[in-house]
Amino acid sequence: MxxxxxxxxxxxxxxxxxxxxxxxxxxxxxxxxxxxxxxxxxxxxxxxxxxxxxxxxxxxxxxxxxxxxxxxxxxxxxxxxxxHHKKPLIRKMRDFWFSRPWLLGRLLTIMPRLTNLMLNIRPVRLLMSRLLKISSNRIFPIYIDSDINVPIHDVPKSDSVIFFLGCSIRYNQPDLGRKVVLFLQRIGIKSVNIFSGCCGLPALANGDIKEARVRARSNTEYLIKDVLAGSFVVAACTSCGHMLKTCFDGLLDEDSDMKHKVQKIAKSTFDFGEFLMSRSDLFLFDNNISSSNLRIAYHAPCHQISQGIGRPWFHLLKRIPNLQIEDLDAGCCGMSGTFGFKEEKYKISMDIGQRLFDSIRDVNPQMVVTECATCRMQIEHGVKIKTIHPAELLLDLISAKT
Amino acid sequence: MESTQVVIIGGGITGAGILWDLSLRGISAVLFEKQDLANGATGRCHGLLHSGCRYVIKDSDAAKECAIESKIIKKIAPNCVQNTGGFFIQCSQDDPTFFTKWEESCKNIDIVSERLSVDEVLAMEPNLTTNILGAFTCSDSYVDVFQLVKSNIGSAVMRGANFRSYCEVTAINSDGGRVRYVDYINNLTGESGAIACDIVVNASGGWAQKIAAMVGVNVSMRCDKGSLIVFNHSLVNHVINRCRMPGDADIIVPAGPVCILGTSSIVVPNPENLTVDFNEIQHLLNIGIELVPKITDARILRIFSGARPLYTPKNITTAAGREISRGFALLDHKVHDQISGFISIVGGKLTTYRLMAEMTSDLIASKLGNDRPCMTKEVPLRVATDERVMKRACQLLPIHIATTIERRLGSDLAHVVNTIETKPETAEVICECEQITLAEIDVILKNKTSIPVNTISDIGRRTRLGFGPCQGTFCGYKAMLAGYKNKRWTAKQASEEFERFLNERRKGQYVVSQGKQIEQLFLSNYLFGMAYNFYNQKKG
Missing domain, CATH: 1.10.1060.10 (Alpha-helical ferredoxin)
Structure with a gap:
């Protein structure tokens, strides 16, 4: 338990x-x-x-x-x-899909163009709100069917990293994933393995404990071999990182062997920003970052805070010359993954986000950066401002220089 | 002068049972209790509804009585009983010959018991030690003693009986070898009075000797202290007994949200001001750990002690506490001491209270020439709650709160529902640990239920307020405010009431030797210690 x-x-x-x-x-x-x-x-x-x-x-x-x-x-x-919560059939059906972003992603990327078109036309959204209680106010992320085609060098696993992709990057932002992998390779990680399974957090949050257990187990079985060989797990999605670090422990504690494996993985998991901050050769980047005149605001997602790692991306972005960055520190955005998509919870989700929206309007930046994909959706929806993953900004500026 | 047919002294389960029995027979009776209901041994026990298995070897008569009576209580008071079932655990370190002897004894008196393998037991009780050989099943259950007493008195009051809490009997006046009237004093207001009666029943448990002395009769009682440890949550799902000769700390009862480990057995001079010392707790814990190792980490909420009132007729005065028969004795002092109209009912156990009440009432009825038969075997202690009221309650309150209020108040749930419907803000949860709403407290404070409350502790005994992990730290304060707003207490009274309540709650926590409860107590001290000057008071 x-x-x-x-x-x-x-x-x-x-x-x-x-x-x-x-x-x-x-x-x-x-x-x-x-x-x-x-x-x-x-x-x-x-x-x-x-x-x-x-x-x-x-x-x-x-x-x-x-x-x-x-x-x-x-x-x-x-x-x-x-x-153990009992809910009506409609919500049960909806939450079945929300619990399985990997399945959703796989299906929706079969014909991504059609899907993206369909998901965002008004009648379809109204129909979804009727049939599945998915709020018609929400805009779905764009689904992209693209593998991260990065040449993986098969070298001894001495300095190797498993990049935990997560469903959001896999199906909605493969570009970001590609950049991260290339960057990891550039800073001297010889071997970067990509793992594109679902972490199981959506299932846990939607009350599908069975599915969460299945995910947790398959992830553990997959990761443990490399982790025991000395690999680190790096996640650019904060929720995936949070799940790997804290939640598997409670889900798979039936035997001590599994518990041990789970704890080992938790110890070897790093948020991407945290991983960069932990590199002793961090100062080497400094000369390679081109300057930027942007005025941006940083929002720390809840699952980044929960990892107890400080605010690595805030500090990493501060290394960009001339960049004006402000830490919003305005609490939760209210999106909470699939929570904000639910019809009956849409309003409360927006109410929670109000403080953050107000604070963004006060700061009035050119763009907002935050690690969490659903936080980005919420901010873009609530304030109509461009919101990106901090890695996108930093990595673009680094590659621009060289 | 007021008059009644019968005066019952002692608001424990026996007195309550007699009041109910008499009311069913149409005999008018007044029950005097010097504090609140279940203040003596009744309110300070495990709350174990014995299936009889514990007594099969030493006292097969008591075992048979328990087996029959527990079934009756489950039938007449289902709202008070949590039908958990129980196990007799065979620990590897205990005498194996006892197991077979125990099993045979059960068979001899037709108590059904099944053998369970180690795996079966551990599947149902994961917190149990693995160092066991197996277990026997039994039909032990938990009974909420406060609810049971309340149900008995409440139903009796509805039928015209009279219950006076905080009324202490100061003298029993007899004339010509016959009881005429009793003097009493109200301990809260200081008012005194007298009431004429034909019969006085001494059902005062540990105080029976003192009461009997008022008419110059000697009823020899021995008080045997048993201390119990309350844990924050249910560590076990069934009543866990250790299958061996009854001894210290060999029973763990899942008592509602908490579970209780006990007991010790120490002879004390009188049933009041019982204290527990550190060694006694350690002793209990050390034995308890053999049964449920997890109690090392579990949070102890409080410790309490009760005194088993054991009747010791002259011929067996040398026996120690548990050795004395747990059977009861009905003493007609007309026969023994030539005092007509004075009856003592002593000894016995919680489980056999109804039988004790039945026999006492039979004797009273025969003396009064009433020939109605006893009906307590069949008549349920409470009328069923209206489904529609329950439905309304479920719409207004979360389901767990509605269920627990229904369990406590029965048909009085309607009052709570009405209160919330007129004043929605009273749906506020006052006691967070036990999930008790302001509406329920309001209803109780306004004496809409049949038993009056006078103190915050009384509210606790009706509702479990202050019985949870915070031990009154937060709910006591809110209950004080509720009493003040309902004009039950003036500001000064309310404040004193709260102080008394906190002190009462602190008593059981002071001796807690480990863990989070100390932190909880500190939190309480920080919040209220300055205001009530706790720091300068003596501990305990």
């Missing part, structure tokens, strides 16, 4: 988690992480039915876990409770 039950004993009801929960802040009727997590967990263990629709409103942003002074795995408990 995700939450070991002793963990729930640690809660001393301080309500720190409620104070930081983005949903609680904008939606006082929401019972809050303390209630949905440790409080109800106690009653669930007693055998009382505690199912409530509110459980779906957890963003899985992990801010509660981060702030808890007693290491209670609040979001773990909520994720487990989500798995």
């Amino acid at each position: 995700l939450c070991n039950s002793i963990n729930l004993d640690n809660c001393i009801k301080c309500s720190d988690c409620n104070a930081v929960c983005p949903v609680s802040i904008v939606y006082p009727a929401y019972p809050g992480p303390k209630n949905l997590g440790p409080e109800l967990e106690r009653l669930r263990l007693e055998g009382i039915s505690c199912d409530t629709d509110w459980i779906e409103y957890c963003l899985n942003c992990y801010r509660c876990n981060l702030v808890c002074p007693n290491q209670v795995d609040i979001s773990g408990m909520i994720n487990m409770a989500k798995a």
Whole structure:
């Protein structure tokens, strides 16, 4: 189980988690992480039915876990409770697809042009909102069918990296993936393996614990060989990184061998920015970055914060000469992966994002950078401003020089 | 002077059972309790509804009684019973000959028990030690004692009986070898009064000796202290007994959201001001760990002690606590001591309370010339809740809150639903640990239910408020405000009430020797310690 039950004993009801929960802040009727997590967990263990629709409103942003002074795995408990939550058939069908971005990606990239056209015409969107309760206000990302055709040098795995692609980069931004791989090769990583499986976080957030377990297991089995051989796992998607670092542990704890593997992978996983920051030859980049006169704002996604690695991309971008960069520090964007796409949650998603939108308007940058793909969607939707992955900016400026 | 047919002294389960039984027979009765209901041994036990298995070897009569009575209680008070089932665990370090002897004894008195393999037990109880040989099943269950007492008294009051909490009987006046009237004093208001009666029933458990002395009769009681440890959440799903000669810390009961490990057995001079010392807790934990190793990490909420009121007739005064029969004795003092109209019901167990009440009431009825038969075997303790009310409750409240209120209040749920419908803000959860709403507390404070409350602890006994991990740190304060807003207490009274409540809650936590509860207590101290000057008070 995700939450070991002793963990729930640690809660001393301080309500720190409620104070930081983005949903609680904008939606006082929401019972809050303390209630949905440790409080109800106690009653669930007693055998009382505690199912409530509110459980779906957890963003899985992990801010509660981060702030808890007693290491209670609040979001773990909520994720487990989500798995037992009963929902109507329509939402169940929708969440089936939302739990499986890899399947969605595979299907939608069969005929990407047609798909992109269809997904964004009004009648189809209205139909989807009727049939699948997917908000018609949302614009779907563009699906691109393209493999990352980078020559992979098969060399000894001494200094090797597994690049954990993630569904979003794989199906929507393969270009970014290609750039990252090329860059990794350029900074001297001899072997870059690309792993394009789904991390399983969408399934976990949508209450499909079975699917999440399947993903977690297949990922672990695939990664562990190289990891044991000394490879690092690098993820450019913060949610994938978060999942690999923290959530597998709770999903696959049935035997100690698996637990050991999972912990090993968690220790070897790096966010792309974190990985660059950890390189001792980091200063060598400095001479190679061309200057930029852009005025940009940086938004730290929740799952980047949850990794507890500081703000590597903020500091990396600061190395760009002449660039004006401001850290927005305005909380959660409210998108939370598939959460913002859901009809009944669209409004609350936008309400949560309002603080961030306002802060962007205040700063009035030329563009916003943030690592998370769905944060980018939300910001572009909410403020109508160009939003990109920080790596795109940095890598373009580095390659422009040479 | 007021008058009634019967005065019952002691608001424990026995007194409550007698009140209910008498009310069904149409005999008027008044129950006096010097504090709130279930203040003595009743409220300070495991809450284990014995299937009888624990007594099969030493006391087969008591075992048979338990087997029959537990079935009746499950039938008449399903809302109070959590039908968990239980296991008798065969630990590898215990005497194996006992297991077979135990199994045979069960068969002899027709108690059904199945053998379970190690794997089967561990699949159902993953927290159990793996160092076991197997287990036997039994039909042990958890019974919420406060609810059981409340249901008995509440139903009786609905039928015209009278319950007076915080009323202490100060004298029993007899004249010509016959009980005439009793004097009482209200411990909260200081008012005193007298009530004429034909019969006085001494059902005061550990205080029975003291009460009997009021009429110059000697009822020899021994108080045997048992301490229990409450853990924050259910570590086990069934009642776990250790299959060996009954001893210390060999029962773990899943008691609602918590679980309780106990007990010890130490003779004490009287049932009041029981204290627990560190060594006693360590002793209990050390044995408990042999059964459920996980309790080393589990959070202890509090420790409490109760005194088993054991009746010790003169011939067996040398026996130690658990050795004394757990059977009960009904003493008609007209026969023994030539005092007519004075009856003592002593000893016994929670599980056999109904039988004790039945026999006592039979005796009372025969003395009063009432020939109605006992009906407590069949009549349910509570009328079923209207489905429509439950449906409305589910629309207003989360399902778990609606379910638990229904379990506690039964048909009084309608009051809560009405309160929330008129004032939606009362759906606010006051006690977060046990998920109790302001509406429920309002209903209880306004005495819309049949048993009055006077203190915050009383609210706790009705609802579990303050029984959760925070031990009243947050809910006590809110309950105080609710009492003040409902005009139950003046500002000064409310503040004093809160202080008393916090002190009461702190008592059980002070001795907690480990873990997060200390942090919780500190949080409570930081919040309220200055205001109530806790730092300068003596501990305990």
